[in-house]
Amino acid sequence: MVIKVFLASSSGSTAIKKKQQDVVGFLEALKIDYTQLDIASNEVNRQWMRENVPGEKKPTNGIPLPPQIFNEEMYCGDYDTFFNAKEDNAVYEFLGLTPPPESKRQVAEEEYQDEEDEVGDDKGEDNHLASEDEEELQKLEDEEEEQGSEEAED
The missing domain is CATH 1.10.287 (Helix Hairpins)
Structure with a gap:
């Protein structure tokens, strides 16, 4: 299983950059394998992300903002749901992963x-x-x- 984190490498938003760094930093701290997929420089990644975020999870304008997190093709959530899972010590469950035995x-x-x-x-x-x-x-x-x-x- 590959965790996919859709990011924007050239976002002008400081808030988006901080959220992206938070997700990536936390995954690295837990030593969770993931792949970063840039939606700013790759139209295929942008289209795939937009098409695969469930309708009820899209903002009112219909365009989901990064970071968006998937486990293969299974949608896990956006930054807010990731943050809530982190606060609840449920990141592995959020990502659809089994916690490692040493956790x-x-x-x-x-x-x-x-x-x-x-x-x-x-x-x-x-x-x-x-x-x-x-x-x-x-x-x-x-x-x-x-x-x-x-x-x-x-």
Whole structure:
């Protein structure tokens, strides 16, 4: 699977440039393979992007602005949906990818599942462990978010 990021290499908009840099920097920080496709210098890329952004995701003028993100031909979203996924520590899900085994989120989810499998039928115990696990998962997600933000700034 190839993540495709449609960018405009010669955008006059500072906001668009910053959004493009944010997406690319975050993908690089997570070591996610991606391909940059320039819509400013390549008409085929521009047409493909415009035709493949779903109608309900297009702005009122009908012309989607970069960055637009795809997993092969599957539309993932624009900068705003990417940003929301990043804030929710759900970038892998947003991109349609499985988190790597070493990611904090993946490890926490696996540990949570292992503990749930080991717990007996005592419902009070289940609820107590679930809330502890949710707190631990939230801590790990917060740490991952902070680390991702720091890496993106570098």
